[in-house]
């Protein structure tokens with residue numbers, strides 16, 4: 083693993099996201115779906131996922147979902163049900179209410195919250211299937227009260243045709259009623275623009291690989307998106323007290339997601355850095371997804387050495403990682419100095435997969451430095467706000483002249499007169 087000086091390290095990745103070829107590919111796919119609809123969707127599904135479909139087979143049927151239940155084991159069902167309870171309990175705490183302020187002169191000002199009507203949730207499934215991402219997408223949307231939740235997921239995982247049964251069961255357990263077997267940029271574009279078979283949505287949420295992330299960025303504006311939740315990232319901030327085996331295991335837990343995933347250790351201890359490098363080599367060779375994890379470690383992994391904790395924390399804040407683990411002597415004392423991170427895991431027993439699967443907070447998190455301004459998927463993602471303004475006659479008479487003054491300063495006479503006509507009549 084590369085050893086670098088922490089002070090030389092900037093954002094996790096370049097601001098220019100994806101290679102020029104990847105950006106061109108996504109632009110081509112999105113435009114084809116926009117102009118050709120289902121025909122392009124079926125063509126790209128065959129080309130990229132190696133699955134031939136027709137418009138009648140895009141949608142998942144109830145029979146398939148029932149059949150999926152026969153293929154999943156009881157332990158999975160128990161665990162996914164408990165995870166769903168934890169995730170729902172956490173997200174219910176996020177639910178905000180509309181509010182209205184009534185003032186003595188009769189003025190009412192407020193904020194009305196409404197759920198979005200129709201949202202599309204992307205569940206990744208190209209290299210591996212992610213039933214956990216079904217829950218992380220769907221539960222906050224349900225807590226918000228979204229009436230139409232449509233799920234898309236690739237029609238083949240790891241080269242094997244068919245949606246992974248664990249995804250179908252997770253979706254059924256969560257209560258999803260509308261599902262399509264489409265993935266990648268073509269799925270994102272189909273949700274955004276709609277096709278003859280798939281009605282368009284108002285917002286697309288969910289994680290995915292670089293093609294999914296770039297496609298979400300491309301359709302932003304046509305629909306809303308949650309954030310750029312692309313290839314996974316982990317930064318571990320550790321001092322000499324950390325256990326190198328734990329640090330290495332947690333770095334690899336994200337490296338195995340994707341060749342473009344990144345796993346970075348920032349440490350004040352060169353001895354820890356060296357021990358983690360050795361551990362990574364040992365643990366890597368035993369992983370079933372060794373190839374993917376190795377490409378990630380070689381391409382995007384690093385050990386950053388810092389002279390002080392202050393320098394280490396500055397590097398973390400510049401990177402704004404998706405996940406940050408703090409494994410230092412007294413990790414809670416550093417929390418207040420962390421400005422940018424999608425999720426912060428504190429202490430040696432808060433290993434990243436605790437959050438990926440079970441604790442309750444959302445695992446769909448901003449990547450590529452966007453934790454500087456984006457948040458984990460949350461209930462607010464599935465709601466919109468309208469402002470409420472009710473001025474009483476008394477309030478308008480009392481404040482009308484000031485409104486007219488401001489309007490005339492902007493040279494907007496019609497605005498001024500809309501107020502003036504009322505003042506003249508009512509005074």
Ligand SMILES: NC(=O)c1ccc[n+]([C@@H]2O[C@H](COP(=O)([O-])OP(=O)(O)OC[C@H]3O[C@@H](n4cnc5c(N)ncnc54)[C@H](O)[C@@H]3O)[C@@H](O)[C@H]2O)c1
Pocket residue numbers: 107130131205206207208209210212215236237264265266267268289290291292293294310311312313314339340343404445446447448449
């Ligand atoms: N940031 C987060 O919150 C978060 C959460 C979970 C997973 N993830 C990430 O999700 C990703 C899952 O990736 P995945 O690939 O397994 O599944 P995926 O569903 O994201 O992508 C699979 C699709 O990518 C498309 N694709 C693959 N190669 C392509 C190519 N060369 N050109 C055009 N399109 C192509 C195909 O259409 C395929 O259906 C990983 O990167 C993982 O790190 C991120």
Ligand SMILES: N[C@H](CO)Cc1c[nH]c[nH+]1
Pocket residue numbers: 212214215313314315336404438445446447
């Ligand atoms: N670590 C991923 C987010 O980057 C989420 C996930 C799902 N399953 C396993 N991990």
Ligand SMILES: [Zn+2]
Pocket residue numbers: 314335336339435438
């Ligand atoms: Zn993970």
